[in-house]
Amino acid sequence: MEVVPLTTAEQVAVLAADVIEAQVRRTPAAVLGLATGSTPLPTYRELIRRHRAGAGPSYDEVRCFNLDEYVGLPPGHEQSYLVTIARELTDGLGIDPGRVHGPDPDEDRLATAGERYESLIVGAGGVDVQLLGIGSDGHLAFNEPGSSLASLTRLKTLTAQTRADNARFFGSLEKVPRHVLTQGLGTILRARHLLLIATGAGKAEAVAAAVEGPVSASCPASVLQLHRHATVLLDEPAAAAL
Ligand code: GLP
Numbered sequence: 001m002e003v004v005p006l007t008t009a010e011q012v013a014v015l016a017a018d019v020i021e022a023q024v025r026r027t028p029a030a031v032l033g034l035a036t037g038s039t040p041l042p043t044y045r046e047l048i049r050r051h052r053a054g055a056g057p058s059y060d061e062v063r064c065f066n067l068d069e070y071v072g073l074p075p076g077h078e079q080s081y082l083v084t085i086a087r088e089l090t091d092g093l094g095i096d097p098g099r100v101h102g103p104d105p106d107e108d109r110l111a112t113a114g115e116r117y118e119s120l121i122v123g124a125g126g127v128d129v130q131l132l133g134i135g136s137d138g139h140l141a142f143n144e145p146g147s148s149l150a151s152l153t154r155l156k157t158l159t160a161q162t163r164a165d166n167a168r169f170f171g172s173l174e175k176v177p178r179h180v181l182t183q184g185l186g187t188i189l190r191a192r193h194l195l196l197i198a199t200g201a202g203k204a205e206a207v208a209a210a211v212e213g214p215v216s217a218s219c220p221a222s223v224l225q226l227h228r229h230a231t232v233l234l235d236e237p238a239a240a241a242l
Helices: 011-028 043-050 081-090 107-123 162-168 187-191 201-210 220-226
Strands: 002-005 030-032 063-066 070-072 127-130 154-157 179-182 193-198 231-232
Touching: 002 187, 011 043, 011 193, 011 231, 043 081, 063 081, 070 081, 081 127, 107 154, 154 162, 154 201, 187 220, 193 201, 193 220, 201 220, 201 231, 220 231
Parallel strands: 002 231, 030 063, 030 127, 127 193, 193 231
Antiparallel strands: 070 179, 154 179
């Protein structure tokens, strides 16, 4: 694992955007793994800024796979991760919505959602670069502490901590869904390059556990230690406990 301590969140965003752009320049039909949450937003803004300035690569052939999705929101809900990724990134890069995928939260077909999403990712040739944030309890995507290190896409119940963390996006805790579909840790580990970004003091302990602690289900992000090509970009507050 390569840990890159930087100073500011802006530097993290610029470097993360560099990595993603370099991948798309190398392989124009790159498969990008995308994350939600607030941490990637400056990276997404940087990619869109460069694209609009004519400085970025073409994204016409790129395909994107989201890490996770809420279950129980009405289709098109503004907090759905498919809608969020389109709004925050892929529309701005001119990527056709048909090339952006997420786990299917249709409640009538939940039983097969995991298997179908895994097949879709494999069918696309697998993820070239997977952007990741980290939860304050060390979760990756929605793999909460205790998740199997070999898990694949499946239905999960959110912890009270994660629902509280994400309440800011919904206006109140009661509106945060209780269930989600998430890529598993095993799914994430199949991506060819993992790019974890963390900013702010609130992530310092989770980052230290992920990078320096034992590989353990109690800190799902510690699976990065098992990957042959993992990069961790940190601002100064997020690196403070290393
Ligand atoms: C959610 C997402 C994760 C993300 C985490 C941290 O739980 N499912 O993918 O890493 O939030 O979010 P933030 O970047 O807002 O701290």
